[in-house]
Amino acid sequence: MDWRHRSACLDEDPELFFPIGNTGPAIMQIEEAKVVCRRCDVREQCLQ
Template identity: 60%
Template structure:
C-alpha cells in the first residue's frame, strides 16, 4: 500500500491544504491543515516526499512551502559547515 492511501487527509477537501494568501483567514486554514497532519500516520513520508520534490505548493507533512524552504536552507548550510570543518 502506498503511503498516500493511509494519509489522514484522504477524504478531506484538498482546498484546505492549498492556501490563498498568507494572512488573516489563511493563518486559520494553515492551523486546520496542520491539525489534520498532526493526526496522520504517514506525516513523515509526506514531508520526505515534499522535500525531495523541491518547490511544492501547499501543506505537506505538516509544513508550509516556506517552512520547507527554510528546512532546505538550514540543511544546505549545515552541509557547507560540515565540509568546511572537514577541510
C-alpha cells in the same frame, strides 16, 4: 499498499492545504491543515 491510502488527509478537501495568503482567514486554514497533518500516521513519508 501505498502509504497515501493511509493518510489523514485522504478525505479532506485538497484546497485546505493551499491557502491563499497568510493573513486573516488563511491563518485559520493553515492551522486546520496542520491539525490534519499532526494526526497523520504517514506524515514522515509525505513530507519527504
